[in-house]
Amino acid sequence: QKEVEQNSGPLSVPEGAIASLNCTYSDRGSQSFFWYRQYSGKSPELIMFIYSNGDKEDGRFTAQLNKASQYVSLLIRDSQPSDSATYLCAVNMDTGSNYKLTFGKGTLLTVNP
Amino acid sequence: EPEVTQTPSHQVTQMGQEVILRCVPISNHLYFYWYRQILGQKVEFLVSFYNNEISEKSEIFDDQFSVERPDGSNFTLKIRSTKLEDSAMYFCASSPTGGNQPQHFGDGTRLSIL
Numbered sequence: 718q719k720e721v722e723q724n725s726g727p728l729s730v731p732e733g734a735i736a737s738l739n740c741t742y743s744d745r746g747s748q749s750f751f752w753y754r755q756y757s758g759k760s761p762e763l764i765m766f767i768y769s770n771g772d773k774e775d776g777r778f779t780a781q782l783n784k785a786s787q788y789v790s791l792l793i794r795d796s797q798p799s800d801s802a803t804y805l806c807a808v809n810m811d812t813g814s815n816y817k818l819t820f821g822k823g824t825l826l827t828v829n830p
Numbered sequence: 831e832p833e834v835t836q837t838p839s840h841q842v843t844q845m846g847q848e849v850i851l852r853c854v855p856i857s858n859h860l861y862f863y864w865y866r867q868i869l870g871q872k873v874e875f876l877v878s879f880y881n882n883e884i885s886e887k888s889e890i891f892d893d894q895f896s897v898e899r900p901d902g903s904n905f906t907l908k909i910r911s912t913k914l915e916d917s918a919m920y921f922c923a924s925s926p927t928g929g930n931q932p933q934h935f936g937d938g939t940r941l942s943i944l
Contacts, residue, residue, distance in 0.1 A: 748929075760921055760935045761935045763933075816861065816886045816929075818873075818875060818933060
C-alpha cells in the first residue's frame with residue numbers, strides 16, 4: 718500500500734513564528750509533490766509544488782524535498798492567523814500511470830495572535 | 831483567475847436514488863479528476879479522465895459510478911444507486927496536462943444520503 722504520512726497535529730505556533738509541516742511518502746519512484754491548504758469545510762487550495770531535491774520558495778512559503786529520505790516539508794515564515802488551516806501533502810506516485818494524487822491525512826495548523 | 835466550478839454545492843438524496851454531480855473544468859485544461867473526502871478523513875482519488883475516456887480509476891470507483899463529458903465544458907460524476915456510505919464531499923479537479931502538473935480543485939459538492 719503506497720502511503721503518504723503526516724503528523725496530524727494540531728501544530729500550534731504564535732503569530733510571526735515559523736511553522737514547519739512534514740510529510741513522508743512510501744513510494745521511492747514518486748515524481749511530484751504538492752502542498753494544499755484546506756480551510757474547514759472548504760476545498761483543497763494549491764499552495765506549492767516541487768519536483769526536484771532542494772528548496773523552492775514562494776513568498777512566505779518554502780517547500781523542501783529530499784527524495785533519498787522520501788521526505789517533503791513546508792515552511793511558513795511570519796505565520797499569520799489566516800494561515801490557520803489543515804495542510805495536505807499530496808504525492809504523484811510512480812504507479813505506472815501518473816494521473817492521481819495520493820493525499821496524507823493533513824496537519825492542522827493553528828496560528829495564535 | 832480561472833477556476834473549476836461545481837454544482838450543486840449541496841445535494842441531499844434518498845438512499846437508492848441516482849445523483850449527478852456537475853463540474854466545469856478550467857477551459858484550457860485537458861485532464862479531469864474526481865476525488866472524495868468523507869468527513870474527517872483524507873482526500874481519496876476516484877477517477878481521472880482524458881480524451882473522453884477514463885485514464886485511471888480507484889477501487890472505490892465501482893460499477894455504481896460513471897463519468898461523462900457530455901459537451902465541451904461539463905464533466906459529470908453519476909452515482910447510480912446511492913448508499914449511505916457515499917455521503918461525502920466530492921471534489922472535481924483539472925490540470926493542463928497529466929503527469930506532474932498541479933491539479934486545481936473546485937469548491938466541492940456536499941452529498942448527503944438519507
